[in-house]
Amino acid sequence: MIRTRVIATAASVPEQVITNADLAKIVDTSDEWITQRTGIRERHISAGENTSVLVINVAKQLLERAAVKAEDIDLIIVASVTQDYGTPSLACMIQKEIGAVNAVAFDVVAACSGFMFALSTADKFIKSGAYGNALVIGGETLSKIVDWTDRATCVLFGDGAGGAYVEKSEEAGMEWENIGSAGEKYEILTEGYTNCANAFNDNPASVDPLWYVNMNGREVFKFATKKVTGSLKKLMEEKHLKHEDVKYFIPHQANIRIVEVIAKKLGIPFEKFYMNIDRLGNTSSASIPMALNELNEQGLLERGDKIVLAGFGGGMTWGTMLIVW
Ligand code: ACO
Secondary structure, three states: OOEEEEEEEEEEOOOOEEEHHHHHOOOOOOHHHHHHHHOOOEEEOOOOOOHHHHHHHHHHHHHHHHOOOHHHOOEEEEEOOOOOOOOOOHHHHHHHHHOOOOOEEEEEOOHHHHHHHHHHHHHHHHHOOOOOEEEEEEEEEHHHHOOOOOHHHHOOEOEEEEEEEEEEEOOOOEEEEEEEEOHHHHHHEEOOOOOOOOOOOOOOOOOOHHHOOEEOHHHHHHHHHHHHHHHHHHHHHHOOOOHHHOOEEEEOOOOHHHHHHHHHHHOOOHHHEOOOHHHHOEOHHHHHHHHHHHHHHOOOOOOOOEEEEEEEEOOOEEEEEEEEO
16 A cells, blocks of 8 residues: 655744844834743744745755655645745746756645645645655745734744655555635635736725735634644544554644643643744744654654644644654
């Protein structure tokens, strides 16, 4: 039976670090408020580099770490809501930059669940036998779509990219998944809206305020705690897992309090959830692969370990996956 295994991971962030104290200089906020409500202390913010710079860095590292040649890459899938262009996709920009001339390249949009949707897509292509490997990357420069005068949202996000090189295998790999969408709730979290203005209507061609991240924080909180808890419960029941069987849970890093609620509801010790939100903020589709890469780089993952990835985000969407390392 064909399986999909993660072979290598990588991440890239802009060098510039913005602390809560830095934010307090531009909006009416404080380190205390941000830390207590979100768990975030600092985040990396682009000094001008666009999302393509970050995802290309990740792709280059993945090739090196997996020791594969660019021309042997079959598939490049990037998850992002902050692409450089409407077209080309970030995946096609990576293809050009690394010379992956034989790859099929495209982007997926599933906000903070994006990496999970991209990984799931790669897994299906590989399991179908159509392709043998993939670069799967989540990358964002959320700083360009945040309203820096809105203290309720601008303190939450950071820029970054992370990814994995995956390939077909006969050994255990991606073992279970549950991805889903609840489009009826899409208005609780939006960004990037553009007006339909053209030569034959009166709509102003200006950037609409809905271009920026808009969210109903409490509704997002409720959605995340309910869906992720339900999805993790389904996984544990269907795979007959106890939390002791799982080495790490890697949740999307949106807010430490969301994860605390999920852990409590499921009776899983909070320490089993890997968190780096204090240093990186919410990086949307990049948060899960960046966390996975940190664990991998620190040598904390051993062959055979069971790891659970759990994303949730705009759309609204969610995605949970069990990986055997
Ligand atoms: N600094 C100081 N005060 C602030 C700030 C800030 N940065 N932001 C909001 N406030 C104030 C508000 O104005 C409000 O003041 P008021 O009581 O005088 O009106 C007060 O703090 C409480 O505001 P709430 O929005 O009710 O604060 P809440 O406790 O709900 O926390 C938060 C807001 C952190 C966004 C919370 O709702 C949350 O965690 N929601 C989950 C959404 C999330 O994490 N989104 C991330 C992106 S989405 C994703 O990744 C899927």
